[in-house]
Amino acid sequence: MKTARRADDIEPFRVMAILARAREMQAAGRDIIHMEVGEPxxxxxxxxxxxxxxxxxxxYTHYTPALGLPALRAAIAAYYGERYGVDIAAGRVxxxxxxxxxxxxxxxxxxxxxxxxxMADPGYPCNRHFARLVEARAKGIPVGPETGYQLTAExxxxxxxxxxxxxxxxxPGNPTGMLISATELAAIHAEVRARNGWLIVDEIYHxxxxxxxxxxxxxxxxxxxxxxxxxxxxxxxxxxxxxxLVPPALLPSIDKLAQNLFLxxxxxAQHAALVALTxxxxxxxxxxxxxxxxxxxxxxxxxxxxxxxxxxxxxxAFYCYADVSRFGMAAEQLAERLLLDAGVAITPGTxxxxxxxxxxxxxxxxxxxxxxxxxxxxxxxxxx
Amino acid sequence: MKTARRADDIEPFRVMAILARAREMQAAGRDIIHMEVGEPxxxxxxxxxxxxxxxxxxxYTHYTPALGLPALRAAIAAYYGERYGVDIAAGRVxxxxxxxxxxxxxxxxxxxxxxxxxMADPGYPCNRHFARLVEARAKGIPVGPETGYQLTAExxxxxxxxxxxxxxxxxPGNPTGMLISATELAAIHAEVRARNGWLIVDEIYHxxxxxxxxxxxxxxxxxxxxxxxxxxxxxxxxxxxxxxLVPPALLPSIDKLAQNLFLxxxxxAQHAALVALTxxxxxxxxxxxxxxxxxxxxxxxxxxxxxxxxxxxxxxAFYCYADVSRFGMAAEQLAERLLLDAGVAITPGTxxxxxxxxxxxxxxxxxxxxxxxxxxxxxxxxxx
Numbered sequence: 001m002k003t004a005r006r007a008d009d010i011e012p013f014r015v016m017a018i019l020a021r022a023r024e025m026q027a028a029g030r031d032i033i034h035m036e037v038g039e040p041x042x043x044x045x046x047x048x049x050x051x052x053x054x055x056x057x058x059x060y061t062h063y064t065p066a067l068g069l070p071a072l073r074a075a076i077a078a079y080y081g082e083r084y085g086v087d088i089a090a091g092r093v094x095x096x097x098x099x100x101x102x103x104x105x106x107x108x109x110x111x112x113x114x115x116x117x118x119m120a121d122p123g124y125p126c127n128r129h130f131a132r133l134v135e136a137r138a139k140g141i142p143v144g145p146e147t148g149y150q151l152t153a154e155x156x157x158x159x160x161x162x163x164x165x166x167x168x169x170x171x172p173g174n175p176t177g178m179l180i181s182a183t184e185l186a187a188i189h190a191e192v193r194a195r196n197g198w199l200i201v202d203e204i205y206h207x208x209x210x211x212x213x214x215x216x217x218x219x220x221x222x223x224x225x226x227x228x229x230x231x232x233x234x235x236x237x238x239x240x241x242x243x244x245l246v247p248p249a250l251l252p253s254i255d256k257l258a259q260n261l262f263l264x265x266x267x268x269a270q271h272a273a274l275v276a277l278t279x280x281x282x283x284x285x286x287x288x289x290x291x292x293x294x295x296x297x298x299x300x301x302x303x304x305x306x307x308x309x310x311x312x313x314x315x316x317a318f319y320c321y322a323d324v325s326r327f328g329m330a331a332e333q334l335a336e337r338l339l340l341d342a343g344v345a346i347t348p349g350t351x352x353x354x355x356x357x358x359x360x361x362x363x364x365x366x367x368x369x370x371x372x373x374x375x376x377x378x379x380x381x382x383x384x
Numbered sequence: 385m386k387t388a389r390r391a392d393d394i395e396p397f398r399v400m401a402i403l404a405r406a407r408e409m410q411a412a413g414r415d416i417i418h419m420e421v422g423e424p425x426x427x428x429x430x431x432x433x434x435x436x437x438x439x440x441x442x443x444y445t446h447y448t449p450a451l452g453l454p455a456l457r458a459a460i461a462a463y464y465g466e467r468y469g470v471d472i473a474a475g476r477v478x479x480x481x482x483x484x485x486x487x488x489x490x491x492x493x494x495x496x497x498x499x500x501x502x503m504a505d506p507g508y509p510c511n512r513h514f515a516r517l518v519e520a521r522a523k524g525i526p527v528g529p530e531t532g533y534q535l536t537a538e539x540x541x542x543x544x545x546x547x548x549x550x551x552x553x554x555x556p557g558n559p560t561g562m563l564i565s566a567t568e569l570a571a572i573h574a575e576v577r578a579r580n581g582w583l584i585v586d587e588i589y590h591x592x593x594x595x596x597x598x599x600x601x602x603x604x605x606x607x608x609x610x611x612x613x614x615x616x617x618x619x620x621x622x623x624x625x626x627x628x629l630v631p632p633a634l635l636p637s638i639d640k641l642a643q644n645l646f647l648x649x650x651x652x653a654q655h656a657a658l659v660a661l662t663x664x665x666x667x668x669x670x671x672x673x674x675x676x677x678x679x680x681x682x683x684x685x686x687x688x689x690x691x692x693x694x695x696x697x698x699x700x701a702f703y704c705y706a707d708v709s710r711f712g713m714a715a716e717q718l719a720e721r722l723l724l725d726a727g728v729a730i731t732p733g734t735x736x737x738x739x740x741x742x743x744x745x746x747x748x749x750x751x752x753x754x755x756x757x758x759x760x761x762x763x764x765x766x767x768x
Contacts, residue, residue: 001580001581001582001607001633002549002580003493003494003634003637004492004493004494004495004496004518005496006492006496006518007492007493007494007637007641008637010637010640010641010644011640012636012639012640012643013640013643013644016450016643039446039447043443043445043446044443044445049440049441049443049445052440052652053437053440053441056433056436056437056440057433057437059427059428059433060622061427061428061433061619061620061621061622061623062423062427062621062622063423063621063622064622066400097481097624097646097650098646098647100645100646100647101646104645108388108390108391108517109387109388109391110387110388110391111388112388112389112390113497113519125644126644126645129644129645130644130645133492133517133518133645134388134390134517134518134519135497135518135519165386196385196386197385198385223385235445236445237445237446237447238444238445238446238447238448238648238650238651238652239445239650239651239652240481240624240646240647240648240649240650240651249385250387252396253387253391253392253394255396256394256395256396256397257391257394259396259397259400260394260397260509260510260513260514261484261488261510261513261514261517262481262482262484262485262624263482263484263624264622264624265624266481266622266623266624266650266653267622267623267624268436268622268623268652269650
């Protein structure tokens with residue numbers, strides 16, 4: 001029986017096949033070091049968990065409004081004031097089931113079939129698939145170390161075509177952890193605005209920037225859609241909670257789409273997130289962030305020593321994106337070899353686009369430092 | 385700036401405006417009886433809540449696999465064996481963020497732009513909007529009391545056109561609570577199968593059938609997509625958890641779509657749901673179901689007495705769908721009058737389609753019996 005063409009076009013995460021195989025090997029007794037998964041290894045901090053428990057005990061098990069608990073929307077708005085000095089109306093905050101829910105709403109609200117959204121290649125694979133879902137088209141723009149693997153205003157202007165309606169950037173990006181400078185982002189915004197297009201900025205790794213304190217694109221203006229998540233810095237992956245700052249004119253559309261597409265984000269997660277945003281919890285989260293930074297600082301020079309060419313030192317997230325050309329095999333082949341021979345799971349670049357994808361791999365430093373050092377020893381032995 | 389056409393086409397729930405107004409009136413001190421909301425008033429039963437708390441304490445805060453916790457998939461499969469005598473492979477179970485997640489996956493996997501899905505009018509409004517999301521077309525078939533407000537094999541055959549690719553039925557249906565007979569559903573399945581189409585059966589209210597023990601459409605064959613939810617009978621609305629039984633050939637597509645569109649359903653909800661499916665918990669849930677039945681049995685004759693024409697006695701769910709022609713005003717006007725003058729919130733039929741929609745309203749018996757009786761007294765006074 002016939003299925004939708006999009007079901008053929010949308011690709012599985014290649015990393016899932018690696019993960020499945022790694023788990024089989026583990027089940028067979030093999031010790032596997034997981035550096036493939038884009039999920040922090042830390043459990044959700046206790047105050048957040050306790051807030052979730054308190055919410056369940058209090059009987060908060062019904063739906064919330066589609067745009068989220070009013071108190072959480074207000075707390076997220078206040079967070080932009082405290083953290084970034086940007087004044088955001090609580091009414092602009094849409095609480096979503098993960099950043100995934102926000103991407104779904106944004107694509108559904110903005111883009112008609114055949115319309116184009118520019119995005120960096122390499123980039124987070126789901127972005128192009130959300131575009132595909134609504135029959136719009138993600139146009140991947142090849143980027144490399146010369147632009148920090150990010151779009152620039154010049155690239156946006158050059159690639160904007162008659163059917164282009166928007167630009168999506170992730171700051172910092174996945175798989176590279178690289179930032180766009182404030183100046184460049186403002187210039188991109190100006191290019192997009194001049195063309196009456198939409199700018200979507202994914203800031204889900206924005207709190208995980210180690211050597212800088214970048215501004216949020218929320219400060220660029222109310223016309224920018226800002227997507228964020230409680231999954232990464234806030235360590236709440238399995239709770240499935242994110243948010244979006246919505247341009248005021250889009251709010252009625254986003255509200256009705258949220259009502260229809262998911263009703264509301266999970267209630268217990270929304271109550272727990274209220275505590276995630278407090279100064280006390282953020283002090284705990286900053287400790288985890290410091291640990292992530294230590295891992296990066298150990299991993300990065302070691303990878304270079306082993307011949308993995310990380311061409312721009314990642315500034316944030318928990319990834320190193322490395323050129324593996326010098327090993328004389330394609331990324332998928334190398335990833336397989338490291339899994340089989342070293343028991344180290346990593347992600348081939350082919351999960352992130354097509355531009356030089358099979359020359360790159362992504363290491364996620366989402367396992368503890370001792371394990372990362374062990375992984376490096378094993379990789380060295382295999383590649384020697 | 386231009387937005388997507390679908391953002392204009394997708395309608396808000398009209399009930400949301402009523403709900404917002406009702407809340408304003410409550411905030412101003414008015415006593416409002418809520419019979420508009422499609423959500424049970426009961427809190428999640430204690431054993432399920434305790435299982436959620438235990439999962440949080442155990443640190444189950446990370447992502448699960450995209451198709452769900454293996455133990456939950458197995459438990460859901462086993463439930464079909466115990467409850468319906470149907471043997472389901474656990475591998476066919478996809479755990480989703482609510483039935484909404486299942487509808488999203490089904491529409492995304494099956495239907496290309498311009499293709500048609502037949503569904504009953506009146507029906508659950510989100511169904512047509514999920515079709516719209518992926519640029520497919522929901523073709524609403526007018527149904528009335530003569531077919532129990534359900535599609536029939538004859539209607540399917542008559543309305544099947546060159547672009548039709550599937551049929552979605554809800555059994556029992558919302559807003560009417562009416563069942564399709566096993567014979568009729570088998571005949572619909574045969575019509576769909578003969579045309580190489582897809583049959584999707586929404587069984588989210590299937591455990592809330594009061595005077596019969598209908599068979600699940602899961603028994604019709606592996607080619608039928610069955611959608612269900614932990615929200616209604618299992619009283620877990622705010623947890624956002626549902627599931628879908630997937631035809632084996634579709635599993636790879638559904639898996640990669642789930643990975644890309646929502647990563648996984650909420651983890652704590654999945655652990656709690658394991659306890660929701662046990663015999664002990666179902667005994668508690670059956671007590672709530674008995675209470676819903678008492679409400680229906682009180683509401684139904686009283687509505688008739690007041691002049692609301694409920695043309696077929698609802699067999700399940702928690703709704704009464706009534707013709708209000710004799711009151712000489714449109715449904716939205718009547719709903720407004722009952723809200724303002726009686727302090728009773730109900731849903732106009734216009735939320736459920738276009739066929740005679742402004743002649744009907746929906747009463748949800750999702751508030752306790754005493755309040756329902758009070759609502760009836762107030763309505764009687766206003767309409768007298």
